[in-house]
Amino acid sequence: MDTAIDTKALEITPVSGSLGAEVRGIPLQDATPADADTIKALLLEHLVLFFPDQALTPDQHIAFGKLFGELESHPNLLFGGERPEFFELHAAGGEGAIADEWHSDLSCEVSPSVMAILHMVKCPDVGGDTMWANQYKAYEQLSPAMKEFCEGLTALHDADPHGRADRMAIHPVVRVHPETGRKSLFVNEHFTRRIVELSHEESKAVLGYLTRWAASPPFTVRYSWRAGTIAIWDNRCTQHYVLNDFEGERVIQRVTVMGDHPEGAKPPRWDPALRTLSAASRHDRQLSQHLKAKASED
Numbered sequence: 001m002d003t004a005i006d007t008k009a010l011e012i013t014p015v016s017g018s019l020g021a022e023v024r025g026i027p028l029q030d031a032t033p034a035d036a037d038t039i040k041a042l043l044l045e046h047l048v049l050f051f052p053d054q055a056l057t058p059d060q061h062i063a064f065g066k067l068f069g070e071l072e073s074h075p076n077l078l079f080g081g082e083r084p085e086f087f088e089l090h091a092a093g094g095e096g097a098i099a100d101e102w103h104s105d106l107s108c109e110v111s112p113s114v115m116a117i118l119h120m121v122k123c124p125d126v127g128g129d130t131m132w133a134n135q136y137k138a139y140e141q142l143s144p145a146m147k148e149f150c151e152g153l154t155a156l157h158d159a160d161p162h163g164r165a166d167r168m169a170i171h172p173v174v175r176v177h178p179e180t181g182r183k184s185l186f187v188n189e190h191f192t193r194r195i196v197e198l199s200h201e202e203s204k205a206v207l208g209y210l211t212r213w214a215a216s217p218p219f220t221v222r223y224s225w226r227a228g229t230i231a232i233w234d235n236r237c238t239q240h241y242v243l244n245d246f247e248g249e250r251v252i253q254r255v256t257v258m259g260d261h262p263e264g265a266k267p268p269r270w271d272p273a274l275r276t277l278s279a280a281s282r283h284d285r286q287l288s289q290h291l292k293a294k295a296s297e298d
């Protein structure tokens with residue numbers, strides 16, 4: 001028997017012109033693999049989904065997450081306890097777990113996350129909204145010359161903001177979504193440190209431009225939370241940002257689906273831009289050390 005939810009029975013309300021939709025009519029605590037297929041299809045279309053008025057226990061949340069793939073512990077957060085794949089994060093009065101820089105989750109990892117499933121448990125009456133930005137649009141609205149240039153580039157991402165500058169990965173600046181085949185921009189303010197094929201100075205200018213462009217208002221949605229809302233985002237073609245503008249308490253629970261492998265639109269067109277020894281070559285040290293370590297692994 002086909003148990004797939006008929007999307008006609010669902011109420012799907014887009015919440016911006018670029019990405020995001022609210023979905024009503026599907027109780028997530030009873031979701032089946034067929035429901036997960038429906039949700040995946042909606043996610044590919046809308047990039048971030050919001051399910052208001054849900055109530056998942058931690059175990060139901062984990063079970064729901066496992067419908068989408070393998071869940072993994074967050075390597076940069078020391079929470080977990082008996083459920084290592086489940087995180088509860090607290091913030092209040094402008095401090096705590098507030099992701100107030102644009103990022104895609106764990107882009108500092110060789111295999112970043114595929115998607116995240118977040119349960120807003122407690123939130124202030126006003127403030128603490130989250131924004132997401134559509135990175136397909138960020139790529140598609142570049143000029144043809146800039147698209148072509150960016151497709152030949154890769155970038156170094158690191159976990160320096162989490163005190164782990166030694167955790168690094170190089171990813172394409174333009175990636176191809178494994179399911180839709182669409183190209184998207186894949187650099188972010190929080191984790192992306194350097195464009196490999198450009199000098200330090202050039203990288204600062206180009207990366208600064210691209211990370212600002214990636215979060216341009218027309219590419220975004222801003223979502224005001226209510227407790228009991230579950231959000232799911234596709235981490236491969238979006239980035240997000242939390243507004244640190246609230247006084248009260250904000251508690252989120254989340255699980256993360258792993259297994260992503262960013263594939264470039266094209267292979268890098270140029271060699272890494274590293275200087276020979278000079279005073280300014282200190283800016284190349286991190287990239288140089290990473291490339292050496294990678295070469296010795298291969």
Ligand SMILES: [Fe+2]
Binds near residue numbers: 099103104105
């Ligand atoms: Fe995040």
